[in-house]
Amino acid sequence: MSGSCASWRGHIIVYGLDDVGLRTVEQLYLAGVKVVVVEDDADPRLVRVVRGWGVPVVIGSPRLVETLDEAGLGGAVAVICVLADDLHTIEAALLTRENRPDIRVVVQLRNPAVGRALSALSISVLDVAGLSAPSLVESCLRTGTHDLDLDGHPFVATQVVADVSSRLRSRYGSLAPLAVTGADGGDMVVCPGRDHRVRTGDLVTLLGTAAELARAGLHGTAGAPVPVRSGRLRSKWHLARSVFSAVDRRLMYALAGLFLLATAAMVVLRLGYREPDGTRMSVLDAAYFTVETIATVGFGDFNFRSQPPWLRGFAIALMILGALLATTFFALLTNTLVTIRIEEALGNRRLKQLNGHVVVVGLGSVGVRVVERLAGTGTDVVVIERNENNRYATQVRDSGVPVIFADATLPQTLHRVQLPSARAVAVLTSDDLINLETGLAIRDQLGEQGADVPVVLRLFDRTLAATVERNFGLGQARSTAALAAPWFVGAALGLDVIATFYVGSQLMLVGRLTVAPGGGLDGLAMQDLSARTRVVAINRAAADGALEHPPRRDTRFAAGDQAYLIGPYEELLQVLRRDTLSPSGLADVARARAKPDVPGRRGHQASI
Incomplete structure (x- = not known):
């Protein structure tokens, strides 16, 4: 099957069939795009799956010119490189760029420094981790919100529980409904019309601006703001909590003993100590002398030579008990602080809080x-x-x-x-x-x-x-892989994928397309699009780029308009390609951009 690919035109080549590669091939296949897979160590099970879709698989290394020739690189319009090894990805991408300087190349790469270097060569670099992390975080925090930026205008997709039984239009006004899930956990209705009736308790996903949410009384549904502490403040706060929690009973007992001993000593000295001239100690003098004695400093400010025997005996007990309690206290305190530092370094202390x-x-x-x-x-x-x-x-x-x-x-x-x-x-x-x-x-x-x-x-x-x-x-x-694959497909097709996120178990794609003159969308009414796809905003070319939101259902697309659409990715990719990016349209683009020859490539065929 692979031998027939060398003469193909207008197709996309995918290097790699693991993880994101399989999902990317699947979405291209569902969108009706001709695809060729290149893999030198393919899983036989995955090969059978892909070939079952009618997609040819070239067994060979994408780092060899002969393999690229066999995959029809000369007539391809784009290459998606999703190899598991970053070094192999770099080598395959550079080889592709050398042999086809004009082709669109999209790669998966985790190293940002190398990614920037490849971007300088007009290679689109995407990171699966960075693309999928926002949706995973939202699933953990259960905020039910997704922030979207449409042409510099902030929008929010938020989930709310219907508080009344009514039609969407009467309760939520101009907010765009993206999905409705029954309160009993029934089937999800994707992109319902505004006349769709919801019941109390249904889970409704809506899209709109902050002002529109506020007018609908939903300003609090965008998720309560989470108090954010700076890294330094958070570190000090956790250290303080760690110190407090690490203070065990022995340390508290030693501190209590020191306090009681110091209090008793101050009372005794205040009442019993007499200077040679008969004057008593002040409270401050008693406190000073007590601390001086317990700390074993002994500045000689006061002495017990002329004091009664019982007071001299008390002084002896004060010095012995004070030294013992002070030594015990500082030993326990040092042990606590050292333990805290060790456990903080290992990350164990914070676990208790x-x-x-x-x-x-x-x-x-x-x-x-x-x-x-x-x-x-x-x-x-x-x-x-x-x-x-x-x-x-x-x-x-x-x-x-x-x-x-x-x-x-x-x-x-x-x-x-x-x-x-x-x-x-x-x-x-x-x-x-x-x-x-x-x-x-x-x-x-x-x-x-x-x-x-x-x-x-x-x-x-x-x-x-x-x-x-x-x-x-x-x-x-x-x-x-499912979250990131639409980004690779969009970049390969020249589309602008803005975001991917889940609504329940349904993966939704947010995309932007520019209506081509004479294409399949030029003059088409928005209501004629798929029922599971919603146009949430449109940037009119004839209105100096003014954003129209929400557009009316009978609004017609015009050449040059930029439309922002949301829907399940399978159907949205079909809509995005309905204009100039149909399989025949891809071939037309390839022929229109054909060049007689590209220096530096042996046996190079017509390129785009």
Whole structure:
């Protein structure tokens, strides 16, 4: 099947078939785009899946010109490189750029410095962890809100519980309804019309500006602001709490003994001590002499040579008891402070004070991004990681987040991180089986409290994720590959993907397209689009770029307009390609931009 690809035109080549690669190929296939996969160490199971879609797979290294020739690089319009190894990704991307300087190249890369270097070569660099982290954080915090920026205008997608039974239009006005889920947990209605009737208790997802939310009486639904302390202030606060909690009874007993001894000494000295001229000690003199004696300083300001025998005996007892109590107190205090410093360095001390925190299991590229975003909101975070040599552990600990090296499936580990008082748990390792085992162990430990603590699982397989949610009740299964794949598809097709997020278990895509003259959308009424796709705003070319929100259903697209759409990604990709980016349109673009030859490439065919 791969041999026929060399003469293809207007197709997209995907390097790599693991994780994001498979989801990217799937979305391109669903959108009707011709795709060729290049993989030198492909999983036979994944190859069978892709070939079952009619997508050819070229078995070979994308770092070889011969393999790229076989995949039809000469007639391709874009290349998506999602190899597992960053070094191989860099080599394949540079080789592609050398042989096709005009082709659109999109790569997955985790190193920001290398990413900036590739961007200078007109290579689009995307990071799966950074693209998927916002949705994972929202699932943990359960704010029910997603902040969107449409052409510099801030919008908020928020979830509310319907307080009355009515039509959407009469209760929420101009707010754009994105989804409605029945109070009984029934099927979700995606992008319903404003005349859709909701019942009290239904979960409604709406999109609008802050002013529109306020007019609908929903200004408080955007999520209560989370108090954010600066890193230095938070560090001092946790240290103060650590000191207070570390003060054990022995230290308190020693301090109480010193206080009682000093008080008794001040009373005795005030009443019994006489100077040679018969004057008594003042209260300040008694306090000064007591501290001087207990501290074994002995400046010679006062002496007991001329005092009664009982007072000299009391002085002896004061010196002995004072020295013993003071030594004990300072020894216990030193031990406490040293213990605090050691446990702070290991991240253990803060664990005892955690409440309303988020437990993150797995400190990979996705986990560290989620931790950074959670900490940025002022949320306490604790990390469980198996690998003691984890590359991100020092970075996370330096930011004040405790990291525990242990097995998250063990009850003692979950007890150590104060699981019952946690706000949420995010299981983010790169292994689906480990994530599932950990999620089940967490559910067992939480028991009846499990309904109050959301468990967010990172699962690659979407079918597995849906099955886990239905049968195990583990909460929310999220696929980072599914969240990130639309960005790669959009970048390859020349589209502008603004955001991806989940509404319940439905992945939603926010995209922007520019209507092409004479294309499939030019002159089309918005009401004629898919019922599961919503145009939330449109930037009119004829109105000097003024943003029209919300547009009327009978509004027609015009050439040059920029439309902002929200919907399930499968259908939105179809809409985004309905204009100039249909399979035939891609081929037309390739032919229009064809050049006779590109220097430096052996046997190069017509390029775009």
